[in-house]
Amino acid sequence: MNASANQRSRKTLACTQAATDYQKAFGKELRRRVVEDREPYAIVQADTPHELFHAMDIPIITNQWWSAYISAKQLSSRYFDAMVAKGYPANSCKYCSLGLACTLANEPETAPWGGLPTPTVMVARLTCDCIQHVFGQWSEAMGSEFFPMEAPAWTDADPDWFAHSRSDWERVYQPDRIAHMVDEMRDLIALLENRTGRRFDEGRFHHLMEQINVQEGHIWEAAQAIGAARPCPVSIAEQMPNTMIPQWHRGSDWAVAHAKAFRDEVLDLVARGHGASSNERRRLMWIGAGVWHDPGFYQALEEKMGAVFVWSMYMPFAGPAYIRDLKGKPMEALASRIASMNETLHLPPWMNGWMVSEAQRCGIDAAVMLLPPDNRLSQSGNKLTAAALREAGVPVLMIDADMVDAKVWDHDRMVGMVEDFLLAEGAAA
Amino acid sequence: MTQIATAGPCLPHQLLRAAGCHAGPLAFDHDRTPTRAEAFMESKFMPWAPLVLDHWLAGDYDHLDAVLFSRADDTSQRLFYYLSELRRTGRAGGPEPLIFDVAKIPRPTSAARTETKLRELAERLNVTAAALNDALTPAETSIPANDPVCLVTGTPAPDDRLNDAIRNAGFAPVAETLAQQWSEDAPCEPADDPFAALATALHALDSGPRAFADPAARMARRIAETQAQAVVVWRIEEDEAQTWQLPAERRALELSGVPHLVLTRRDWFGRDGAADEITALLKGLAR
Numbered sequence: 001m002n003a004s005a006n007q008r009s010r011k012t013l014a015c016t017q018a019a020t021d022y023q024k025a026f027g028k029e030l031r032r033r034v035v036e037d038r039e040p041y042a043i044v045q046a047d048t049p050h051e052l053f054h055a056m057d058i059p060i061i062t063n064q065w066w067s068a069y070i071s072a073k074q075l076s077s078r079y080f081d082a083m084v085a086k087g088y089p090a091n092s093c094k095y096c097s098l099g100l101a102c103t104l105a106n107e108p109e110t111a112p113w114g115g116l117p118t119p120t121v122m123v124a125r126l127t128c129d130c131i132q133h134v135f136g137q138w139s140e141a142m143g144s145e146f147f148p149m150e151a152p153a154w155t156d157a158d159p160d161w162f163a164h165s166r167s168d169w170e171r172v173y174q175p176d177r178i179a180h181m182v183d184e185m186r187d188l189i190a191l192l193e194n195r196t197g198r199r200f201d202e203g204r205f206h207h208l209m210e211q212i213n214v215q216e217g218h219i220w221e222a223a224q225a226i227g228a229a230r231p232c233p234v235s236i237a238e239q240m241p242n243t244m245i246p247q248w249h250r251g252s253d254w255a256v257a258h259a260k261a262f263r264d265e266v267l268d269l270v271a272r273g274h275g276a277s278s279n280e281r282r283r284l285m286w287i288g289a290g291v292w293h294d295p296g297f298y299q300a301l302e303e304k305m306g307a308v309f310v311w312s313m314y315m316p317f318a319g320p321a322y323i324r325d326l327k328g329k330p331m332e333a334l335a336s337r338i339a340s341m342n343e344t345l346h347l348p349p350w351m352n353g354w355m356v357s358e359a360q361r362c363g364i365d366a367a368v369m370l371l372p373p374d375n376r377l378s379q380s381g382n383k384l385t386a387a388a389l390r391e392a393g394v395p396v397l398m399i400d401a402d403m404v405d406a407k408v409w410d411h412d413r414m415v416g417m418v419e420d421f422l423l424a425e426g427a428a429a
Numbered sequence: 430m431t432q433i434a435t436a437g438p439c440l441p442h443q444l445l446r447a448a449g450c451h452a453g454p455l456a457f458d459h460d461r462t463p464t465r466a467e468a469f470m471e472s473k474f475m476p477w478a479p480l481v482l483d484h485w486l487a488g489d490y491d492h493l494d495a496v497l498f499s500r501a502d503d504t505s506q507r508l509f510y511y512l513s514e515l516r517r518t519g520r521a522g523g524p525e526p527l528i529f530d531v532a533k534i535p536r537p538t539s540a541a542r543t544e545t546k547l548r549e550l551a552e553r554l555n556v557t558a559a560a561l562n563d564a565l566t567p568a569e570t571s572i573p574a575n576d577p578v579c580l581v582t583g584t585p586a587p588d589d590r591l592n593d594a595i596r597n598a599g600f601a602p603v604a605e606t607l608a609q610q611w612s613e614d615a616p617c618e619p620a621d622d623p624f625a626a627l628a629t630a631l632h633a634l635d636s637g638p639r640a641f642a643d644p645a646a647r648m649a650r651r652i653a654e655t656q657a658q659a660v661v662v663w664r665i666e667e668d669e670a671q672t673w674q675l676p677a678e679r680r681a682l683e684l685s686g687v688p689h690l691v692l693t694r695r696d697w698f699g700r701d702g703a704a705d706e707i708t709a710l711l712k713g714l715a716r
Contacts, residue, residue, distance in 0.1 A: 086676055093669055129502070129639060132641070152532065153506065153530035157510075176545070184538055348513075375473060376473035379472065387468070
């Protein structure tokens, strides 16, 4: 086995440890509020309007975060097996269903936190064919209520959406789509007020949206600096937690302060000419969800080939996806984000338009793209994006692999594929 | 005359007929090898999608003015975006891809959006209320007369290949092919406001992967309506949606007491012996 297999990624930023520590403490606090104090709470998908819950001080458990928590405890195979034993096909989409599998397994003795109590509501945006079935059955199994949100068709497509998303968002995200999402969010607020007795405070919400702009502005500034710096000062393994953990808590005092501290640390590293790798000769782009069960993968070819992964979507996405000139319309501004997060990452022309622009901004020499074999949503838009990148002069390697299932990820084989690709493309000089 | 073909469930066929532009469900060759499409389309799409894309890239749909896709089906709506991009970048020509933004969530906001989108399409096609009312006729339901019925549920089949096996075993198939799903009218009578009436019917239509109706209850109802003597649940590998209802459907089948066969993760083209398995079930019942 390659020496990089099973290695932990190098962490050099003080911010990274601080973010991880905060998230651990948050997990304990969330457990106290949800499990011990039995506060009303919600289970929500990552691409739903968390801000409404934050503004009402209603705890949320994000499905993707809960899935990662279950996986980290090595329980995913056990619960998926239990789901098959209950009659579900073994090939059913695993991307969003681990929480449902945990509930159906009904094993308080193994489940994290002893299992979750009944949530007040469960919220998902219908971005694929299966999510309404997963959340519908999950809410039924938990005795809860499912609040689905539409993913309305986006017919006025601007391939340069990312260049106009801050100031011209009403046009970019299509007025009728924004209006529809606002209507749905108003319905959700009414439901939450009715079920929890907590009130939605417009002023607090407006302030939250302003703070999110400040927070994501810091992240965007850091992303710009990272893209321009040679060598890359921060690995993607550190870009991700310093973006995503504050994003789970977006708009909070801690999140804004952390984003600022991260930006400052990045700018300091850039000023000192620090490189995440000491041997950066070729800059790689990683397209797809992170392979966090094998962080050593990203650094496996640094020493041998000078190949450094400098880009993944999480950090640079913060700018175009989150920052909005509010124009006194914070609900509409939020709706423009909710109506587009999935589409811009997985559908043409938004995905390919943005990825090509980012490759050019960051001086990318080659891209490695994950193509999960069993998930249409995660696959979607990849081949058109690969074609667009190639047309822009960026060679692309597509890897057929599942980022969720560590059992089928072969570290040595994957590293070998990247090495062969770089050699063939002459991008590893 | 404008010609618009359909490629997805939950579409306003009556509106297209009222406009005189309905070209029927988009036709494609099931036996085609979609080599052109492989450059742009990933593996997990429903198997009809690469075939359609391949025909499109070959110019086989150039006689059409537009193709209407549906947001009530994930593959259909993604193919709309793919084709829009391929045309924008000059990689494809052919008809204009359109999407009918049918919203299926059982909530007033979704019903209202469906009506708005229906009215927009009507305006584009210059369809009046009177013309639409003329096109609104009650949906026909036909139940085979003599032979015992075998109800097939699950993924719409590409053609009659499973039905032929059922007929050869002495049963009458009640099943839906993809072309039939793409042609299914939302049941709607003429009304004072036919646009509102048709939108309500489309919003409530209980077929297709994004329907909110209880599929197990729907199956039980269909068993009763057709007086089925056998049921086949047939789902293909790429079916990401209704496959989640399988446990509930199994329970409904057990409750019904009707002999049944559950086939999951199957090949849409039927190259995996599904027809033989169905034949074995039905011939066993006939003995």
